[in-house]
Amino acid sequence: MLCTAGSESPTTLPKETQRVVGDARDTLDKHIDVRVSRAEHEAVRRRAHSLGITPSAWFRAVLRDALDSRRDEVRSITAQASQPRQSPLVAEAVGQLRRVGVNLNQALRRGSAVDGDLLLEVKASVDSLRRELGDTTR
Structure with a gap:
Protein backbone atom coordinates (compact mmCIF):
# COMPACT_ATOMS: atom_id res chain seq x y z
CA MET A 1 0.00 0.00 0.00
CA LEU A 2 1.28 3.44 -0.86
CA CYS A 3 0.99 6.28 1.64
CA THR A 4 1.90 9.90 1.27
CA ALA A 5 4.18 11.47 3.82
CA GLY A 6 2.43 12.43 7.01
CA SER A 7 -0.72 10.48 6.18
CA GLU A 8 -2.71 8.71 8.83
CA SER A 9 -3.20 4.98 8.94
CA PRO A 10 -5.22 3.69 6.00
CA THR A 11 -8.97 3.70 6.29
CA THR A 12 -11.08 0.73 5.27
CA LEU A 13 -12.94 1.28 2.03
CA PRO A 14 -16.06 -0.54 0.90
CA LYS A 15 -15.29 -3.90 -0.70
CA GLU A 16 -16.16 -2.63 -4.19
CA THR A 17 -13.30 -0.10 -4.06
CA GLN A 18 -10.69 -2.74 -3.25
CA ARG A 19 -8.61 -4.21 -6.05
CA VAL A 20 -6.30 -7.18 -6.25
CA VAL A 21 -2.78 -5.79 -6.44
CA GLY A 22 0.16 -8.08 -7.00
CA ASP A 23 -0.24 -11.24 -4.95
CA ALA A 24 -2.29 -9.76 -2.08
CA ARG A 25 -5.48 -7.80 -1.71
CA ASP A 26 -4.60 -4.16 -1.09
CA THR A 27 -6.87 -1.17 -0.85
CA LEU A 28 -5.76 1.58 -3.18
CA ASP A 29 -6.84 4.51 -1.04
CA LYS A 30 -3.75 6.75 -0.98
CA HIS A 31 -2.60 9.20 -3.62
CA ILE A 32 0.82 10.44 -4.63
CA ASP A 33 0.86 13.68 -6.59
CA GLN A 83 -0.57 -11.12 -27.20
CA PRO A 84 -3.34 -10.62 -29.77
CA ARG A 85 -6.69 -9.71 -28.28
CA GLN A 86 -10.02 -11.18 -29.26
CA SER A 87 -12.74 -8.97 -30.62
CA PRO A 88 -15.63 -8.52 -28.19
CA LEU A 89 -17.89 -10.60 -30.46
CA VAL A 90 -15.44 -13.50 -30.55
CA ALA A 91 -14.94 -13.27 -26.77
CA GLU A 92 -18.72 -13.44 -26.27
CA ALA A 93 -19.00 -16.44 -28.64
CA VAL A 94 -16.20 -18.24 -26.79
CA GLY A 95 -17.95 -17.57 -23.47
CA GLN A 96 -21.22 -18.95 -24.77
CA LEU A 97 -19.49 -22.03 -26.18
CA ARG A 98 -17.71 -22.55 -22.86
CA ARG A 99 -21.08 -22.55 -21.07
CA VAL A 100 -22.48 -25.04 -23.60
CA GLY A 101 -19.46 -27.27 -23.00
CA VAL A 102 -19.97 -27.11 -19.24
CA ASN A 103 -23.63 -28.09 -19.66
CA LEU A 104 -22.66 -30.98 -21.96
CA ASN A 105 -20.12 -32.23 -19.42
CA GLN A 106 -22.71 -32.11 -16.66
CA ALA A 107 -25.26 -34.01 -18.77
CA LEU A 108 -22.66 -36.63 -19.66
CA ARG A 109 -21.62 -37.12 -16.02
CA ARG A 110 -25.23 -37.40 -14.85
CA GLY A 111 -25.98 -39.91 -17.56
CA SER A 112 -29.07 -37.92 -18.47
CA ALA A 113 -28.18 -37.83 -22.17
CA VAL A 114 -30.33 -39.91 -24.45
CA ASP A 115 -27.45 -40.87 -26.75
CA GLY A 116 -24.03 -40.83 -25.07
CA ASP A 117 -22.11 -41.24 -28.35
CA LEU A 118 -23.92 -38.30 -29.95
CA LEU A 119 -23.30 -36.21 -26.84
CA LEU A 120 -19.57 -36.99 -26.96
CA GLU A 121 -19.48 -36.03 -30.65
CA VAL A 122 -21.25 -32.72 -29.98
CA LYS A 123 -18.93 -32.02 -27.03
CA ALA A 124 -15.87 -32.67 -29.22
CA SER A 125 -17.25 -30.29 -31.86
CA VAL A 126 -17.86 -27.56 -29.29
CA ASP A 127 -14.34 -28.00 -27.86
CA SER A 128 -12.85 -27.84 -31.36
CA LEU A 129 -14.75 -24.66 -32.20
CA ARG A 130 -13.66 -23.07 -28.91
CA ARG A 131 -10.01 -23.80 -29.74
CA GLU A 132 -10.43 -22.34 -33.24
CA LEU A 133 -11.86 -19.18 -31.72
CA GLY A 134 -8.81 -18.87 -29.46
CA ASP A 135 -10.22 -20.11 -26.15
CA THR A 136 -7.32 -21.33 -24.00
CA THR A 137 -9.28 -22.41 -20.94
CA ARG A 138 -9.97 -26.06 -20.14
Missing part, protein backbone atom coordinates in the same frame (compact mmCIF):
# COMPACT_ATOMS: atom_id res chain seq x y z
CA VAL A 34 3.74 14.04 -9.01
CA ARG A 35 4.30 17.03 -11.25
CA VAL A 36 5.45 16.22 -14.78
CA SER A 37 5.84 18.16 -17.99
CA ARG A 38 3.21 18.00 -20.73
CA ALA A 39 5.54 15.84 -22.79
CA GLU A 40 6.09 13.42 -19.91
CA HIS A 41 2.37 13.28 -19.19
CA GLU A 42 1.61 12.52 -22.83
CA ALA A 43 4.35 9.86 -22.95
CA VAL A 44 2.91 8.12 -19.86
CA ARG A 45 -0.60 8.30 -21.32
CA ARG A 46 0.55 6.89 -24.69
CA ARG A 47 2.57 4.10 -23.08
CA ALA A 48 -0.29 3.03 -20.83
CA HIS A 49 -2.75 3.17 -23.73
CA SER A 50 -0.45 1.02 -25.89
CA LEU A 51 -0.42 -1.59 -23.11
CA GLY A 52 -4.19 -1.45 -22.67
CA ILE A 53 -4.03 -0.21 -19.07
CA THR A 54 -4.61 3.06 -17.25
CA PRO A 55 -1.77 5.50 -16.61
CA SER A 56 -2.21 4.82 -12.87
CA ALA A 57 -1.79 1.07 -13.36
CA TRP A 58 1.34 1.63 -15.47
CA PHE A 59 2.81 4.03 -12.90
CA ARG A 60 2.11 1.58 -10.05
CA ALA A 61 3.90 -1.20 -11.97
CA VAL A 62 6.92 1.02 -12.61
CA LEU A 63 6.95 2.16 -8.98
CA ARG A 64 6.73 -1.38 -7.59
CA ASP A 65 9.53 -2.54 -9.89
CA ALA A 66 11.69 0.36 -8.70
CA LEU A 67 10.95 -0.35 -5.02
CA ASP A 68 11.52 -4.11 -5.24
CA SER A 69 14.08 -5.43 -7.74
CA ARG A 70 12.55 -8.92 -7.51
CA ARG A 71 9.34 -7.71 -9.14
CA ASP A 72 8.93 -7.61 -12.89
CA GLU A 73 5.47 -6.13 -13.38
CA VAL A 74 6.31 -3.88 -16.32
CA ARG A 75 7.74 -6.79 -18.30
CA SER A 76 4.70 -8.91 -17.44
CA ILE A 77 2.30 -6.17 -18.57
CA THR A 78 4.29 -5.71 -21.79
CA ALA A 79 4.20 -9.46 -22.50
CA GLN A 80 0.44 -9.57 -21.95
CA ALA A 81 -0.07 -6.58 -24.24
CA SER A 82 1.90 -8.23 -27.05
Whole structure:
Protein backbone atom coordinates (compact mmCIF):
# COMPACT_ATOMS: atom_id res chain seq x y z
CA MET A 1 0.00 0.00 0.00
CA LEU A 2 1.28 3.44 -0.86
CA CYS A 3 0.99 6.28 1.64
CA THR A 4 1.90 9.90 1.27
CA ALA A 5 4.18 11.47 3.82
CA GLY A 6 2.43 12.43 7.01
CA SER A 7 -0.72 10.48 6.18
CA GLU A 8 -2.71 8.71 8.83
CA SER A 9 -3.20 4.98 8.94
CA PRO A 10 -5.22 3.69 6.00
CA THR A 11 -8.97 3.70 6.29
CA THR A 12 -11.08 0.73 5.27
CA LEU A 13 -12.94 1.28 2.03
CA PRO A 14 -16.06 -0.54 0.90
CA LYS A 15 -15.29 -3.90 -0.70
CA GLU A 16 -16.16 -2.63 -4.19
CA THR A 17 -13.30 -0.10 -4.06
CA GLN A 18 -10.69 -2.74 -3.25
CA ARG A 19 -8.61 -4.21 -6.05
CA VAL A 20 -6.30 -7.18 -6.25
CA VAL A 21 -2.78 -5.79 -6.44
CA GLY A 22 0.16 -8.08 -7.00
CA ASP A 23 -0.24 -11.24 -4.95
CA ALA A 24 -2.29 -9.76 -2.08
CA ARG A 25 -5.48 -7.80 -1.71
CA ASP A 26 -4.60 -4.16 -1.09
CA THR A 27 -6.87 -1.17 -0.85
CA LEU A 28 -5.76 1.58 -3.18
CA ASP A 29 -6.84 4.51 -1.04
CA LYS A 30 -3.75 6.75 -0.98
CA HIS A 31 -2.60 9.20 -3.62
CA ILE A 32 0.82 10.44 -4.63
CA ASP A 33 0.86 13.68 -6.59
CA VAL A 34 3.74 14.04 -9.01
CA ARG A 35 4.30 17.03 -11.25
CA VAL A 36 5.45 16.22 -14.78
CA SER A 37 5.84 18.16 -17.99
CA ARG A 38 3.21 18.00 -20.73
CA ALA A 39 5.54 15.84 -22.79
CA GLU A 40 6.09 13.42 -19.91
CA HIS A 41 2.37 13.28 -19.19
CA GLU A 42 1.61 12.52 -22.83
CA ALA A 43 4.35 9.86 -22.95
CA VAL A 44 2.91 8.12 -19.86
CA ARG A 45 -0.60 8.30 -21.32
CA ARG A 46 0.55 6.89 -24.69
CA ARG A 47 2.57 4.10 -23.08
CA ALA A 48 -0.29 3.03 -20.83
CA HIS A 49 -2.75 3.17 -23.73
CA SER A 50 -0.45 1.02 -25.89
CA LEU A 51 -0.42 -1.59 -23.11
CA GLY A 52 -4.19 -1.45 -22.67
CA ILE A 53 -4.03 -0.21 -19.07
CA THR A 54 -4.61 3.06 -17.25
CA PRO A 55 -1.77 5.50 -16.61
CA SER A 56 -2.21 4.82 -12.87
CA ALA A 57 -1.79 1.07 -13.36
CA TRP A 58 1.34 1.63 -15.47
CA PHE A 59 2.81 4.03 -12.90
CA ARG A 60 2.11 1.58 -10.05
CA ALA A 61 3.90 -1.20 -11.97
CA VAL A 62 6.92 1.02 -12.61
CA LEU A 63 6.95 2.16 -8.98
CA ARG A 64 6.73 -1.38 -7.59
CA ASP A 65 9.53 -2.54 -9.89
CA ALA A 66 11.69 0.36 -8.70
CA LEU A 67 10.95 -0.35 -5.02
CA ASP A 68 11.52 -4.11 -5.24
CA SER A 69 14.08 -5.43 -7.74
CA ARG A 70 12.55 -8.92 -7.51
CA ARG A 71 9.34 -7.71 -9.14
CA ASP A 72 8.93 -7.61 -12.89
CA GLU A 73 5.47 -6.13 -13.38
CA VAL A 74 6.31 -3.88 -16.32
CA ARG A 75 7.74 -6.79 -18.30
CA SER A 76 4.70 -8.91 -17.44
CA ILE A 77 2.30 -6.17 -18.57
CA THR A 78 4.29 -5.71 -21.79
CA ALA A 79 4.20 -9.46 -22.50
CA GLN A 80 0.44 -9.57 -21.95
CA ALA A 81 -0.07 -6.58 -24.24
CA SER A 82 1.90 -8.23 -27.05
CA GLN A 83 -0.57 -11.12 -27.20
CA PRO A 84 -3.34 -10.62 -29.77
CA ARG A 85 -6.69 -9.71 -28.28
CA GLN A 86 -10.02 -11.18 -29.26
CA SER A 87 -12.74 -8.97 -30.62
CA PRO A 88 -15.63 -8.52 -28.19
CA LEU A 89 -17.89 -10.60 -30.46
CA VAL A 90 -15.44 -13.50 -30.55
CA ALA A 91 -14.94 -13.27 -26.77
CA GLU A 92 -18.72 -13.44 -26.27
CA ALA A 93 -19.00 -16.44 -28.64
CA VAL A 94 -16.20 -18.24 -26.79
CA GLY A 95 -17.95 -17.57 -23.47
CA GLN A 96 -21.22 -18.95 -24.77
CA LEU A 97 -19.49 -22.03 -26.18
CA ARG A 98 -17.71 -22.55 -22.86
CA ARG A 99 -21.08 -22.55 -21.07
CA VAL A 100 -22.48 -25.04 -23.60
CA GLY A 101 -19.46 -27.27 -23.00
CA VAL A 102 -19.97 -27.11 -19.24
CA ASN A 103 -23.63 -28.09 -19.66
CA LEU A 104 -22.66 -30.98 -21.96
CA ASN A 105 -20.12 -32.23 -19.42
CA GLN A 106 -22.71 -32.11 -16.66
CA ALA A 107 -25.26 -34.01 -18.77
CA LEU A 108 -22.66 -36.63 -19.66
CA ARG A 109 -21.62 -37.12 -16.02
CA ARG A 110 -25.23 -37.40 -14.85
CA GLY A 111 -25.98 -39.91 -17.56
CA SER A 112 -29.07 -37.92 -18.47
CA ALA A 113 -28.18 -37.83 -22.17
CA VAL A 114 -30.33 -39.91 -24.45
CA ASP A 115 -27.45 -40.87 -26.75
CA GLY A 116 -24.03 -40.83 -25.07
CA ASP A 117 -22.11 -41.24 -28.35
CA LEU A 118 -23.92 -38.30 -29.95
CA LEU A 119 -23.30 -36.21 -26.84
CA LEU A 120 -19.57 -36.99 -26.96
CA GLU A 121 -19.48 -36.03 -30.65
CA VAL A 122 -21.25 -32.72 -29.98
CA LYS A 123 -18.93 -32.02 -27.03
CA ALA A 124 -15.87 -32.67 -29.22
CA SER A 125 -17.25 -30.29 -31.86
CA VAL A 126 -17.86 -27.56 -29.29
CA ASP A 127 -14.34 -28.00 -27.86
CA SER A 128 -12.85 -27.84 -31.36
CA LEU A 129 -14.75 -24.66 -32.20
CA ARG A 130 -13.66 -23.07 -28.91
CA ARG A 131 -10.01 -23.80 -29.74
CA GLU A 132 -10.43 -22.34 -33.24
CA LEU A 133 -11.86 -19.18 -31.72
CA GLY A 134 -8.81 -18.87 -29.46
CA ASP A 135 -10.22 -20.11 -26.15
CA THR A 136 -7.32 -21.33 -24.00
CA THR A 137 -9.28 -22.41 -20.94
CA ARG A 138 -9.97 -26.06 -20.14
